[in-house]
Amino acid sequence: MASPWPLLLKNLFLPVFCRECGRRLLTEENGHFCPTCWELCPRIVRPFCSVCGRPHQERAGFGETRNFPCEKCRSLPAPPYRRIYAAAHFGGAIAEAIKLVKFHDKHRLATSLAVEMAEFAQREIDCAAYHALVPVPLHKVRLRERGFNQARLLAEALLPVFSNARLDESLQRIRPTRVQSRLKDAKERASNVAGAFAVNRDVAYDGQTLLLIDDVVTTGGTVAECAIALRRAGAIHVDVLAVAIPVETDPLA
Ligand SMILES: [Zn+2]
Numbered sequence: 001m002a003s004p005w006p007l008l009l010k011n012l013f014l015p016v017f018c019r020e021c022g023r024r025l026l027t028e029e030n031g032h033f034c035p036t037c038w039e040l041c042p043r044i045v046r047p048f049c050s051v052c053g054r055p056h057q058e059r060a061g062f063g064e065t066r067n068f069p070c071e072k073c074r075s076l077p078a079p080p081y082r083r084i085y086a087a088a089h090f091g092g093a094i095a096e097a098i099k100l101v102k103f104h105d106k107h108r109l110a111t112s113l114a115v116e117m118a119e120f121a122q123r124e125i126d127c128a129a130y131h132a133l134v135p136v137p138l139h140k141v142r143l144r145e146r147g148f149n150q151a152r153l154l155a156e157a158l159l160p161v162f163s164n165a166r167l168d169e170s171l172q173r174i175r176p177t178r179v180q181s182r183l184k185d186a187k188e189r190a191s192n193v194a195g196a197f198a199v200n201r202d203v204a205y206d207g208q209t210l211l212l213i214d215d216v217v218t219t220g221g222t223v224a225e226c227a228i229a230l231r232r233a234g235a236i237h238v239d240v241l242a243v244a245i246p247v248e249t250d251p252l253a
């Protein structure tokens with residue numbers, strides 16, 4: 001456990017406040033959010049969609065534990081990935097934390113987000129089945145600007161949970177793309193990432209099951225393109241694990 005002194009001293013001279021509710025932080029926690037705001041973010045629990053990972057909220061509270069595809073996923077052709085897992089709804093302190101990691105270099109928060117993913121994975125995923133964790137890559141220009149890839153930070157922190165997996169960075173973003181969340185519709189997002197990923201030519205994933213790691217999955221366009229490239233290089237199954245996913249029934253979605 002981290003020593004309480006640095007925060008106590010900081011609080012004396014330079015108080016730290018929760019970015020959600022403004023309350024003064026009195027514990028080390030993650031340094032940005034109070035435990036109440038952090039816990040208030042809805043986590044994804046069973047039953048959830050066995051394809052897109054979104055919760056079946058209409059079935060919550062009835063003791064149903066079996067996951068099954070949602071209506072939307074049933075009506076669409078099977079995506080190139082097998083399934084998406086997400087630990088939480090995209091909203092509140094978790095959404096804020098994702099932005100702070102990505103755009104404000106708050107690396108320590110990546111550890112808190114990885115803890116959420118690890119808890120979800122230990123509860124819901126057959127962790128030993130994966131040969132590699134593959135972070136969704138940034139284009140090299142974006143990587144140079146930002147200095148780090150948030151998906152890689154998450155994958156690295158998750159490695160101990162996946163006993164048979166290595167960290168694999170052979171997947172590359174071969175052309176720059178625009179930020180998906182800033183594009184207006186699914187069509188524009190799909191064309192933004194189409195053919196944007198490739199695997200180094202000397203890499204073969206023959207017979208392997210891979211887990212793609214990302215912070216947020218929105219329409220699934222980016223992870224679908226990544227899965228196409230990974231399967232072209234021989235992977236049998238590509239699943240996705242994200243910190244959060246927007247859930248349509250959320251007031252913020
Ligand atoms: Zn708070």
Ligand SMILES: [Zn+2]
Nearest residue numbers: 049052070073
């Ligand atoms: Zn679904």
